[in-house]
Amino acid sequence: MPSAQDTAPDRAVDDGRPPSRLRQLAAASVGNAVEWYDWYAYSFLAAYFADQIFPKSSGNSLVPLLSSFAVFAVGFFMRPVGGLVMGAVADRRGRRSALTLTILLMGGGSLLVALTPTYASAGVLAPVVLVIARLVQGLSVGGEFAASTTFLVESAGPGRRGLFSSFQYVSTSIGQLLASGIAALLAGQLSDRQMGQWGWRVAFLVGAVLSLLGLWIRRGAQETRSAERQAERPGLFEALRRHPRQSLLICGITVGGTIAYYTWTTYLPTYAQVNAGFDKGDSLTIGTLSLAFFAVLQPLGGLLSDRIGRKPLLLGFSLGFAVLAVPLLHLVSDAWISLLLVQCAGMVLLTGYTAIAAAVNAEVFPARVRAAGIGFPYSLTVAVFGGTAPYVGTWFAQAGNAGLFPWYVAVLCLVSFAVYLALPETARQPLER
Template sequence: MTSTGHPSAGRETPADGRPRSSVRQLTAASVGNAAEWYDWYAYSFLAVYFADQVFPKGAGNSLVPLLSTFAVFAVGFFMRPVGGLLMGAVADRHGRRPALTATILLMGGGSLLVALTPTYASAGILAPMVLVVARLIQGLSVGGEFAASTTFLVESAGPGRRGLFSSFQYVSTTIGQLIASGVAALLAHLLTDAQMGDWGWRVPFALGAVLSLVGFWIRRGAHETRSAEQQAAPRPGLLEALRRHPRESLLICGITTGGTIAYYTWTTYLPTYATVNAGFDEGDALTVGTISLAFFALLQPLGGMLSDRIGRKPLLIGFSLGFALLAVPLLGLVTDAFASLLLVSCAGMVLLTGYTSVAAAVNAEVFPARVRAAGIGFPYSLTVALFGGTAAYVGTWFKQAGHADFFPWYVALLCLVSFCVYLALPETSRKPLDT
């Protein structure tokens, strides 16, 4: 059975007798997703404050704690493929809603554990071990979150609106990141550096645990998007998507490579990049990040609606070619001046929208409904782990090695790889979505 959108989206009355509401569906996905990603991103924004608390300094090298902190950030990413596979399988076997409620509870637990992480001075090696466990839990959660929420959003869309609904994946992600950046920036301005290092950095993580409970409560009221045929069909095996759809799995990797390195560079690592490489003030860097993220969130629905009109490929090609040509000159413009970082950040956000506003729709349109969540979750999360999760670590490592100018070329090269994939990608915006 196929349709241009989920046949019941916004029209059918589910078994509980309540009409399905597009607003309700978007709210359930978006609020929960924002809470999830707030927890995830708070780590990167606050890394410069708690690095010295959790990790010991190397002899004569002040970058060692920060480098270790970003290494743990990357470790969390490598749990994302596991989360994408396991939670994706839950979504395909038991429903999108059960997967969404499970992921947000895991994220809240991980965030609370980060807030309670002891210092290296008080607990020794136990401190970084607790932090690693917390990030592994969060990595498991966020890997499953993308798989389940992407599928849930696109299946909730009506005809000709998959791009628009898809864009809310990154609208909500950005809102979560925006709140994390805003909270970190506010604390940085209200507290002294000593207070931030001693206890201030813990506050955002405790708040994240509370937000996760709010998201869980809202998601319990969402409607399941799997059709009656899916629910009655035999449940797919854990690795069925990989076994039966290897080409589609590789395609997800190619689609994601350039997008994830550009996304994590511009939305997560750029404030730290400016601080480490250009001597930019830490508090001002967080403020720039907050402003540019608000701008980025506003762009997403515009990109999604545009893709419903002209297709996904033009936006993807514009994004990848733009970064392949401009990543090096843009990052070269970063100085210790406020205006320079704001300009570079906003310019990158415009280009990045060509990927982020359509990524959920493109990924969902690649796989059949039976294995859609797990099919997206594993290859997407694996690619993000390899290239997105390591962006901050690679950039900091290049700086430590004395080759900070190599990192922009690294970003440009990966975007060029995805550009080649997009050229060969079939246009899917007009094709019916398998349900």
């Protein structure tokens, strides 16, 4: 952990002038929301375009869906590369430069998804194009978390790192909310056939346009890396080489949070469809309502952590999911209210992690390698456990063992609980700039 002697005054800097806190929040949050809209639109619409891109197996109707989720997971495995490379850009060239580059990549990937040909028209080229698009987006998202996490926390005023940290997932939730809402709107206005033929492409075209808006807003952001730090040029693997303990700590902090997060915010609608016969359109509507509830909770969690510390929230989150993941997921049925209550209950528990994840991660590493130090181990853990959650859950269902997936979630949350017990409290320690 950085010492108090190494810290500079608690303010962001750009040519010597303190920036507007609101403007910094907007620059990080709006761009981040657009990034995550593009990323999550894929998951929400996979059930509609899977048959168009992947050939159907005569023996199993789940094969196209499994294939589309496999591509979803492939995109996640580019995230560690993005976290390392874009994190290094943020540490060497500044947080703002990295944020500009990540949103350009995401917009390009979204446009490529929208233009992906069908298997019927292009054969094997169709899934190849989709994989390339997801690799580009994975690179972008991996770098986005590294850069925006450091940018948000370094922009915070005294005693407000938890609050600023919460906007990482406020904006992520808004992006998901837009993706879920637009998917639900399209599903409600178009037939299943129209959605499968062309409706799903509309959402990705919208994402490409929104990326231009995010780029314009981010160009007005002020750099948070001090002038002395900007003169430094840390090596690509310096964080891993010089801070191996902190790198492992990020993995332990993240593993329970990422499996719970992607299960509850991304996979749960599909879980309800596959295991309880839930209607596609209704599950997307419920996902939209619960995401709005989740976004409102985040600043409250951030403020609470600034008052009582990070550890109580982390311990409450991890123990809550370790105990309740199995009974909650077993409560999912084809009743509308059951899915809504299960999803909202999980969102309350999840806030103990998501509201403060950015602050906790940023407080682990010194400023010199903060972005790359967070980006690689965080993104690697998310790729291994978060990105594969939809695939693992669907695979369990295909194998006739759907009941094992809730236990999988509970065990990983228990692992993080053990890490949180040993974690030092950092809420009131000064942050190195």
